[in-house]
Amino acid sequence: MKNQTEKTNIVNGRSNWCLALLSGLVLASCNPAGDSKLATDADNGGLTLPEGFGALVVADSLGAARHLAVNANGDIFVKRRNIEDGRGIVMLSDTDGDGRADKQTGFGDYNGTGIFLDSNYLYASSNTDIFRYALDENGHVIDPNAPDTVVTGLIDRRAHNSKPFTIDGAGNLYVNIGAYSNACQVQDRTKGSPAMQPCPILDSAGGIWQFRADGIRQTYGDGERYATGLRNVMGIDWNNQANTLFVTQHGRDNLHDLFPELYDTKASATLPAEALFRLDKGANAGWPYTYYDQEQKKIVVAPEYGGDGKKESTEDYLAPAVAFPGHMGPNDLLFYTGNMFPEKYKNGAFVAFHGSWNRAPEEQAGYMVAFIPFKDGAPSGEWEVFADGFAGVEKIAAPDDAKHRPCGLAQGPDGSLYISDDVNGTIYRVIYEGGA
Template sequence: LDPCTELETRGGVWRFDANKTNQSFSPAGRFATGIRNAEGFAIDATGRVFVTQHGRDQLHTNWPELYKPEQEATLPAEVLLLLKQNGDYGWPECYYDAFLQKLVLAPEYAGDGGKTIGVCANKVGPVAVFPAHWAPNAMVLYDKTQFPERYQGGVFIAFHGSWNRAPYAQGGYNVVFQPLDGDHASGQCEIFADGFAGAVKSPAKAAHRPSGLAVGGDGSLYVSDDIRGRIYRIVYRGSPDAAAPNVAACPSAAAPAGDIVEQPAQPPEGTHPDAGKAATAALPIPEGATRERVELGERIYRGQVGGAACTGCHGDSGQGTPLGPALTGKNWLWSDGSYAGIKKTIIEGVSQPKKYRSPMPAMGGAQLTPDQVSALAAYVWSLGHRGSSSRN
């Protein structure tokens, strides 16, 4: 959609006064916009705010006519942003192409695989870029003195690790150091700590995955792991004036995907490739749909097709969450629960929820085809009519 209604309530950073109470969330408090999944935050002594951004996924899966299979693994870059008041960093119209070294127009907005820049020429670019899909989950500015002076003023970033670089080698699962000089990068990032994943870097086989960072009062660096709940403490033993060690530079964000080493990714992360198949086979089918359409709708619901995962707000089985209502009961907030009514709600979205705090953008914020909308509606209808007679 243009303008994107998502940007009214998300996709940005809002500013609040820590010394005031009873503040309200409103567009007036938005500090910066156009940011997709700002996970890591760091604020330096001058008040500059840096954030890491997770880049988008599945460009080849959704637009095979525009992107080669290997570009699924290499586009777009993960980025480090320096926030400016009223800055617009491009999402959802743009993404950063490290090979072209610029923001380019996204396919939903008439992008053509990187050739067209369009409105992206007026967006704010990144401070530093990293390989695609590494997942920068946390960041911390180093302002202590335990580590050598070269680390002071730079940022450590915990990369949770990729899932969708497959069938090429996965990346991340490490902690990197990005040197900064004021408001810009002063060199390529370096691998600071690695080996968390163990023998295999993949979501299913990784022994540990870095997910959080903190700097202790004594200058030690703490790294949390969300696989087995460990916390690592990294300390420096040596002279503060020691020469810079031989460190491994981060791979270039414009490096090729490499050799095929595993089976293609099964998105989204954490979803088994066969998840829901048995349950879907037992679901009823609305009049005018088919079993195949319900199965396609289930894949769209889970984000495997179309790029509009519904599970984040409605739950993996339609059971509902604090963000969105259950889809498994008889009470419908925005339609009569009919197949046609559900399709209408999906197409129009819900900008002002009645009971839940998260708006639903039209078509889940994706550009679904009419057939995909019908399939998704068929699956949602089936969830709400589970237990009724099935038309096979």
Template sequence: MPRSAQETVISGLADGKQHNSKSFAFGPDGQLYVEVGSPSNAYGGVHDRARGARGEDPTEFLATHGGWWRFDPDKLSQTQADGYHYSTGHRHMLSVAWNPISKAFFVVQMGRDNLSTVDPEHYTDEDNAEKPSEDMFVLREGANYGWPFTYYDPIQKARMIGPEYGGDNAKRAEAGKYPDPLVAFPGHWAPLQMAFYSGEQFPEKYRGGAFIAFHGSWNRAPKPQDGYNVTFVPFDDNGMPRGTYEVFASGFPGVAQFTRPQDAKYRPAGLAFGPDGSMYVTETEKGRVWRIFYTGGKRAAAARAATTAAAAPRASAAPATAPKPAAAAAESPGGKLYALACATCHMPDGSGVPGLQPALMGSKVVAGPPATVVKVLLLGPEKALPAHKATSGNQMPQFDSLSDEEIASIVTYVRKTFGKGASAVTPAQVKAQRPK
């Protein structure tokens, strides 16, 4: 139990609406290593995540974001400027763990999103769902991991130039300029916490390996969501990953296939090991904690069979889903543009992603004055909505690069489909709201 009042070691770290959680770890040198994420998808400016986004020069941005900083934990009241900038060029790395054999920190990076939204000419929905990978690296002093200029393609097994910086799903990064991942996990699985197994309870194959809690995807739509699991990575005798992985624990969503993240019953988050070698896994939706322990082959097999039978979903237990938009509306020009530019974040059925993207279905903004909805697309919700109006965890970009006709068709589709049949919007109404 704490024996004294809390003391502030570091304050004033760079903060943003996206990726603002700060992971940290203590090294064997006694120093404190702190990660500061990048509140951005690929540093595409006001159009970040939107079609046609163009990357900006991140030099100044990366001086305070997208890296690890090293601090002396014995000094109080430090700021970010007091730390040593240890590494750079990453998007967000919450998973970090020290390996005592290789004497190195290992990290897993959350990859970028929205490839097919930014560049639909060169990327498909399949590309958007499967790329880029979530990457495991060794955290090395002075390393640059290539964000926002590049991403790793697990299908082509190559580091690629991002579309914001001239990439076209074929153009590769300069060989050797940035490190390739030691392990490439499927896209959008969202790694949150990692720990090495040093106990003796689990079978020998797991000893010395890494376990990672993946929170699961939210942005594979219209493809099914995936990655709500705990994954195991075997390490060799030198304390380095063998390059493979396997899903160790799954079934957390409680449903086999779904496109809305809110249909998942549980989403793994935290992971740690107890002194007896048992694994503890936490999740974010219901506050549940699991203890996973090994009882031997026969008993474990029987327990798995019993658990599978008990957890098998019944027809009546299927999660409620919002009705699908009418086929005719979805095939309209506005419906097709919505699927291209909006559905990845707001979901095809307008249900959104809790805590990240607001639902459009039943939204008072969508069903309200048409000028407000138009302004949201032209200016982004931060500028278009009143200051007291809560916006999303992920910042929506401006879509002012779309024509008046395109915005009118999207807004009309959204209002008719998700806004209780609200009135259509004309290109002239969009033009009237577009900044001069």
């Protein structure tokens, strides 16, 4: 396996080679840098972008398109959440160079979310396993019907069962195993049900597990728990500058429903923070015992464990590198290493926010892609909205109101940014045209 720097130049990990959807993969050819035939849509595909940027719709109607990656030749792999026509992975190709997919093939008879590309293999996950497909010299899958099973037997208890993952430059594979619970109560999401102390879920879920990318049929016993106290991680990427793993976590729910005497509906709609964590080995982010309150800027004790919304934790739990408003659903994370975008974006982080479902009676929030500037492997400024307009409506009372929900991010070989939507299966491509 080539080192991470070389892999990034080829495919930027899982984000550069292909587009991944939850239960299937799609591969689409990208237009090479500098191709004069590439033109953005007049309305930028419905997106609102910073000055100087444009967008085009590469493909749509792909089903529940989840994470994705783009090949060195511009082909896009998209992972579908659900199998359609026997295919959980779809390959899109652009044969005429206009930036839009005009050829579609597929494979992979399993659902899931995660996908990753290096120069030798395409990796993809179901909700219990991670598979590996050998690639030829052109980056094409050699035998789509016979992948290796790299990891098997991961927990799937329906709640938080997606298995996003990434691979570092040393051949280590990091996979999210989400907690199948909101706050580790005896009866999940039930008012008055006591919390379990200690939380037994953390033995096999609620964290990041590390395996070898070159292993075969590894199980829990072949890997190790790399980080814990994470309710559910959807965005996961390796930061080359910091030589460290970063993840985005979905925070817990139901503060008002379970503890109306402590939290009003507004507090429950905006707390706790959605968090970007830097994860060194052995990190503990505190779930389910604590959560991060972005308004008080502190780690507070969860009400199930004796908290009152103000009591600060005295344990040595990890604080977020960046804290976002609650319930926005950060579904993917990408460190941008391309050369197309202006310098401020170099090595910064893009986060795709899938959008909330539980902010009522407040309006729902998210449904956009944010950007965080980084310097020397650490956040260097405030986060900002980069791409908006996915929802297609001004006010979102319920998730079903949104026409599109961002899910996956990928970097193309020319530095384009690809974004997937898992409502209508739309794939967007954002390019920088100059100006600002």
